[in-house]
Amino acid sequence: MNILYLCDEYPPGRHGGIGTSVRLLAQQMAKHGNKVVVAGLYGPGYGGADEFDDEGVKVFRFRRGYNFDFLGDETSLLSRIGMRLLNESGLMERDIKKSLAIYQIRLEEIIAEYNIDIVEMPDYNDYVRFCKSVVPFPKLSVPVMVKMHGTITYFKNEAKQAVPANVLQMEQVILNRATGISSASKYTADKSALYLSYNKHITVLYNGIDTNIPAKNIIKKAKQVIFTGTLLEKKGIYQLAKAWNIVNKSCPDAQLFILGKGPLQKVRAYLNAAAESSVIFKGHVATNELYSFLQESAISVFPSYAEAFALAPLEAMACGTAVINSNRTSGPELLGDETTGLLIDPDNVEQIASSIIYLLNNPDVCTSLAKNGYERVKERFEISKIAQENLAFYQKVLDGIAPI
Structure with missing residues (x-):
């Protein structure tokens, strides 16, 4: 054709x-x-x-x-x-x-x-x-x-x-x-x-998504959390920043990597001083570098308000990273059920924070979600x-x- x-x-x-x-x-x-x-x-x-x-x-x-x-x-x-x-x-x-x-x-x-x-x-x-x-x-x-x-x-x-x-x-x-x-x-x-x-x-x-992402023998960092996407309100990044203040208080050794273009100062405005010190902004990065960050991160978070069908969670799942995804719009269609990831309400800052803290404190659950998520992407979205x-x-x- x-x-x-x-x-x-x-x-x-x-x-x-x-x-x-x-x-x-x-x-x-x-x-x-x-x-x-x-x-x-x-x-x-x-x-x-x-x-x-x-x-x-x-x-x-x-x-x-x-x-x-x-x-x-x-x-x-x-x-x-x-x-x-x-x-x-x-x-x-x-x-x-x-x-x-x-x-x-x-x-x-x-x-x-x-x-x-x-x-x-x-x-x-x-x-x-x-x-x-x-x-x-x-x-x-x-x-x-x-x-x-x-x-x-x-x-x-x-x-x-x-x-x-x-x-x-x-x-x-x-x-x-x-x-x-x-x-x-x-x-x-x-x-x-x-x-x-x-x-x-x-x-x-x-x-x-192409699930044949080159393996680089990258070791997962159990306390590394990642967000990828444009730094816009509709992506839920401001809600994540608010939630990270709670996460940082409970798990001060955890780090949040934020990858994507957009106004960094607007995100920083929602972080307190202690939480901001544990957030690393990487800006827009090339695909290979993006996958490397995803592969080494234990948890990914996407509290989006509106998507058609987001690729960012798919990329995280393909990289073997546990996903916390929005329960809005197409979010539930992507995960399928609770065995492949956690669903959160982007308006509920406390729920976003508690979901992150739960996975940080339960690495076995985190590993299970990552495994099941990868298998779902491989089976349904290859x-x-x-x-x-x-x-x-x-x-x-x-x-x-x-x-x-």
């Missing part, structure tokens, strides 16, 4: 769960003998090569017009000022409309050159957040699948925030045009259907199996026999 994946955050470069999951799936599809192309429309200052090969996957990065490097770091004052001026003047939206028209032409050229059978795109498109009017995604000449990773509409509703009418309409158009739709979790499928008024069938296809499930779904769609 000849497959085109659309992704505007394909690694290397700054990316989230969509970029990671698309890359893993695309590489696996190529290994299975399919012709795989990835293309994306990248925002200002993303950087990286415009065209490259990635383990059998042909990758194209198309750029929007305002591709100035200084706009790439949205945390910098200069970038924020520049983006605000472009947005308020209407220049950003005008550029997006022009760029999408060119993007459509480029995609049709790829479809023709590579004889593409099917396209898969995410339900989330980054350009949407910069639009004040309805700027629909271009129509394409071959069947287009949509994979639900969580739209702006989804996450705003989960956070009980208002959704701009134009954003809702744009995201509804993407779903209504799709030949078929899959979702990274049942929770996301059900809630997205509700929030976006979608009444057709949605097939659940979980994200996968990327080679997930790729086969996706391929079978694509074929059913092309044959006209997929449920709708």
Whole structure:
């Protein structure tokens, strides 16, 4: 099969769960003998090569017009000022409309050159957040699948925030045009259907992970706890910081490693002086380094408020690390039952703390959870199996026999 994946955050470069999951799936599809192309429309200052090969996957990065490097770091004052001026003047939206028209032409050229059978795109498109009017995604000449990773509409509703009418309409158009739709979790499928008024069938296809992580004979550190992810409120990092004050008082020899990009000072603001001395911020690290930290950590904690289907806990489980995961959204789907990890309410700081303390004081339980978690990931979320499930779904769609 000849497959085109659309992704505007394909690694290397700054990316989230969509970029990671698309890359893993695309590489696996190529290994299975399919012709795989990835293309994306990248925002200002993303950087990286415009065209490259990635383990059998042909990758194209198309750029929007305002591709100035200084706009790439949205945390910098200069970038924020520049983006605000472009947005308020209407220049950003005008550029997006022009760029999408060119993007459509480029995609049709790829479809023709590579004889593409099917396209898969995410339900989330980054350009949407910069639009004040309805700027629909271009129509394409071959069947287009949509994979639900969580739209702006989804996450705003989960956070009980208002959704701009134009954003809702744009995201509804993407779903209504799709030949078929899959979702990274049942929770996301059900809630997205509700929030976006979608009444057709949605097939659940979980994200996968390559569990063949190189063993480095790393010895577990019984008192090392780890969090990986962006340092945002919705990831529960502030709740974890509050909980760590309690953990530190009970287990002063425990250490918390925090890996991920974001405003460190906001996290530090929730830590008391004693607890802060036991927290190590590593920032964003490369995948191999991330896996090394996970492999040496005994416990991982993910008190997230909203996910489509988080990869971070999967990575921890694949590295043999006991997982404490959020009981919100798709968290229970990932763990399956209480033998593979602990579920916590991200609003319950005391429960987060007591769960960490319990595992710190009961290394045998910690080891058992880690073992069972690894076995669950290997059995249910191994990327080679997930790729086969996706391929079978694509074929059913092309044959006209997929449920709708």
